[in-house]
Amino acid sequence: MTDDPHGDVLTAPLTIEYPFKRTTGPVVGAFLTALREGFLVGIKGSDGRVLVPPTEYDPMTGEDLTEVVEVGPAGTVTTWAWVRHPGSKAPVDRPFAWALIRPDGADTALLGAVDAGAIGSMATGMKVEPVWAEEREGSITDITCWTAVAG
Amino acid sequence: MRDVAIIGFAQTPHVRRQPHLNEVEMLMPVLEEVRAAAKVTKDDIGFTVSGSTDYLAGVGFSFVMTLDGVGPWPPIQESHVEMDGAFALYEAWVKLQLGDVDCALIYGYGKSSPGPIHEVMSRQLDPYNVAPLWPDQISLAAMQARVGLEGKAFTEEQMAEVASRSRRNALDNPNAQLRWDRSVEEILAEEPIVDPLRRSDCPPISDGAAAVIIAAGDVARDHCERPAWIRGIDHRIDPMALGLRDLGESPSARLAGEKAGVGAGGFDIAELHAPFTHQELILRAALGLGDEVAVNPSGGALAANPVMATGLVRFGEAAQRIIDGTAGRAVAHCTSGPCLQQNLVAVLEGEN
Numbered sequence: 209m210t211d212d213p214h215g216d217v218l219t220a221p222l223t224i225e226y227p228f229k230r231t232t233g234p235v236v237g238a239f240l241t242a243l244r245e246g247f248l249v250g251i252k253g254s255d256g257r258v259l260v261p262p263t264e265y266d267p268m269t270g271e272d273l274t275e276v277v278e279v280g281p282a283g284t285v286t287t288w289a290w291v292r293h294p295g296s297k298a299p300v301d302r303p304f305a306w307a308l309i310r311p312d313g314a315d316t317a318l319l320g321a322v323d324a325g326a327i328g329s330m331a332t333g334m335k336v337e338p339v340w341a342e343e344r345e346g347s348i349t350d351i352t353c354w355t356a357v358a359g
Numbered sequence: 360m361r362d363v364a365i366i367g368f369a370q371t372p373h374v375r376r377q378p379h380l381n382e383v384e385m386l387m388p389v390l391e392e393v394r395a396a397a398k399v400t401k402d403d404i405g406f407t408v409s410g411s412t413d414y415l416a417g418v419g420f421s422f423v424m425t426l427d428g429v430g431p432w433p434p435i436q437e438s439h440v441e442m443d444g445a446f447a448l449y450e451a452w453v454k455l456q457l458g459d460v461d462c463a464l465i466y467g468y469g470k471s472s473p474g475p476i477h478e479v480m481s482r483q484l485d486p487y488n489v490a491p492l493w494p495d496q497i498s499l500a501a502m503q504a505r506v507g508l509e510g511k512a513f514t515e516e517q518m519a520e521v522a523s524r525s526r527r528n529a530l531d532n533p534n535a536q537l538r539w540d541r542s543v544e545e546i547l548a549e550e551p552i553v554d555p556l557r558r559s560d561c562p563p564i565s566d567g568a569a570a571v572i573i574a575a576g577d578v579a580r581d582h583c584e585r586p587a588w589i590r591g592i593d594h595r596i597d598p599m600a601l602g603l604r605d606l607g608e609s610p611s612a613r614l615a616g617e618k619a620g621v622g623a624g625g626f627d628i629a630e631l632h633a634p635f636t637h638q639e640l641i642l643r644a645a646l647g648l649g650d651e652v653a654v655n656p657s658g659g660a661l662a663a664n665p666v667m668a669t670g671l672v673r674f675g676e677a678a679q680r681i682i683d684g685t686a687g688r689a690v691a692h693c694t695s696g697p698c699l700q701q702n703l704v705a706v707l708e709g710e711n
Contacts, residue, residue: 214379219473222417226482236487259603261488267598287509287606289501290554297478297493306498308602317602319489327554332509348491 235264238276244346248280248338250314257315280311282337282357290327300353305330309354323353363455364579364586365707366572366682367397368675373536373567373663376472382416386428386468386568393464397572398582401430404572405460407437408451410444410467411667414479429464436460443467444569444671445632445693445703451573452592461578468568469667476564476666484697485599496634496697497561499601501553503698504637506607508555513640515555519546521636522559522661529658536663537563562634567665569672585709587678587689592705593618601698612645612692612702619704621646621690628653628680629690630673634660638699646690646704656680670694674705681709 232240235251239262242249251262252275260279265272288307294300299321307330308317320338324330335357344350369392371377377385394400407429413421422439431437438454440446444467451463477495484490507513523543529535541559549557573579579586595611595618597604604610616622629652633639639654648654655661657676660669670693680686688708695701 217378219378222474230486232487240487259600261600263598263600263603267600267603286602287502287505289498289505289556290551291498292552292554295475295478295493295495297481299492306494306502308502310602316600319492319494319601321492332505348488 235262240346243350244344246340247278248311249276250279251276258313259316260311260314261318279313282335283309283311285332285334285336286310286317287332288330290330309336320351321353323355329356361456361575362588363452363573363575364588365678366574366579366583366586367393368571368679369393369396370534370569370672370675371567372534373565373665375564377470377566382425382468382470383428386425386466389568389570390428393570393572399462399572403462404464405436406451406454406463407435408447408465410440410442410447411469412441414482415469415471415666442695443667443669443693445674448571448671448674449592449594449703452589455575462574464572466568466570467668467671469665470566471564471666472566497553497556499697500635501556503606504555507637507641510607512607513637515547516543517640518560518636519543521639522546525655525659525661528656529662532657535658536565538662560636562660562664565663565665567663567668569668569675571671571675583682585682585684587681587707587709590706590708591619594703596701606698609641609645609699609702612642612699615702615704616646620706621704626652626688626690627686628656628677630655630657630677632660632670632673632693634664641699642692677707681707
């Protein structure tokens, strides 16, 4: 079982869980509710920039933010990483890209998985759109992945 | 402000896995060694503070068990941060500023080997928008590297140079885990694992621990011939969301560096907590460190990465070189969070 010179070490499986339910509030809640309904929202920051995902407070000034606006759902890849060997938790079961995606009408980007098939199909600046889950529950995973916009 | 200095440092050898030792057993020799190095006894220590994470230990309040290693009876003044031990050092520095304590013991430890570390570390991310997607650290770092590469802030050759130099420096560090001598060309010939990162751009997975003792004013001078004085120390944080900031630079490192007094320059060495090669390049730019500064003579996080101790090791390695007289002035740095989100910067100096 082991080549450790100190001999076998007893081990037992352990799954860490933090099985809390959270109240998501008017901003995060609005984002998650929109995902369930199949669209994306952001929020206007103090300087007028549209932040996606929306934040409850302005990240620079700390001001409370309230003006939720619809964005996307198509967007632009601002950076990406090509995963050659997806792990068991990966959202796509073949090589894919993690990407930051700036939805149309937004000034910031959110994380998503782009199922592009091949690394040669990926580029910063490419247009992508979300693939929505059939059954949506108000979670970021309601977007199963993103794909290139045809044309 | 009280003058406060690092007067002792000790660490374990950092290894891929340490299955036959629990955290207390891993830490005990280090605690003994650091007290010996600083010539202090348990009674001299007025405050004890540690950095570790329950996510690695798999147990809530896991740091309480590790307190057995310091002997918490009769009761001691004690604290803990769910962060790298370098942030525990910052807390200890603040505690010494209050004036009722003159000497503090800081330790950090982590065993990354028992679980799937990349999945475990994804649990530190935004619980609504990011963590449910389970992105791993290498992928997040790779997105950051691409921003810098495509923005022409640095090149793949520069990244490979960091990879090569770090492991070559580690040849002189008996506690390092990855120690080798490979050329930039050899590294560039590697296939990427998560494009644009190659294996050599990434840190090893390590089990290990470190401890530091700090003391104020004459207490430091009494116990150490050449204390490593903390001339400035500052911690700054960038916004949590990865898409809210330009990943190709580190505003929080720049600001922390300014506040800590890095701008005055004159550094012999810098120990930067940069787990990925491009992060060293981003930090050097943010801190304004020129080629005359020897960065990570220990090999840095690319040569040994005991999570929750890696940053404290940077402080210890920088201080040790001042204590032993091989450096006069040093930058010590620790990061936390994805893609250099948080940065703690200190300026250390010996007395002439």
